[in-house]
Amino acid sequence: MSVIKWQSLVEAAKKGYQRAYAPYSKFHVGAAAQTVNNEILNGCNVENASYGLTVCAERNCIAQVVVSGEQKINALVVYTEQEKLTPPCGACRQVIAEFMAQDAPVKAVNHLNNEKTWTVAQLLPDAFTPKDLL
Numbered sequence: 001m002s003v004i005k006w007q008s009l010v011e012a013a014k015k016g017y018q019r020a021y022a023p024y025s026k027f028h029v030g031a032a033a034q035t036v037n038n039e040i041l042n043g044c045n046v047e048n049a050s051y052g053l054t055v056c057a058e059r060n061c062i063a064q065v066v067v068s069g070e071q072k073i074n075a076l077v078v079y080t081e082q083e084k085l086t087p088p089c090g091a092c093r094q095v096i097a098e099f100m101a102q103d104a105p106v107k108a109v110n111h112l113n114n115e116k117t118w119t120v121a122q123l124l125p126d127a128f129t130p131k132d133l134l
């Protein structure tokens, strides 16, 4: 596995954060992913007047990875400016498990530089993944 560029990931996640479209919750989230080819893509949450159509930063970030032509992610950062670090929601955990290995790291970071890291398996043990369809 290649070296994870945590600092670049946090910077990219912050840029995503600045672009968040969250007029309803006012809860801005940025995310950034490092692909197996060491590309870094980011995303932000995008809300909707029909609230349930909101898409989280993590899933928009992963969509950017796929649009860029990549499908494997080595590391993911979630950035917010919340004192309590923001973990990925349940829906995002499922999507993360589709594109990241079970031992790959997901890190929550905030503006105070607090951080917490989980493996994908810690976030979603015994995930249903493409392997289960074989």
Ligand code: THU
Pocket (backbone or CB within 6 Å): 022, 025, 027, 028, 029, 044, 045, 046, 047, 054, 055, 056, 057, 058, 078, 086, 087, 088, 089, 092
């Ligand atoms: N949100 C994310 O983008 N990622 C998370 O990990 C948690 C929640 C968004 C969805 C919604 O726009 C706002 O945060 C409040 O739930």
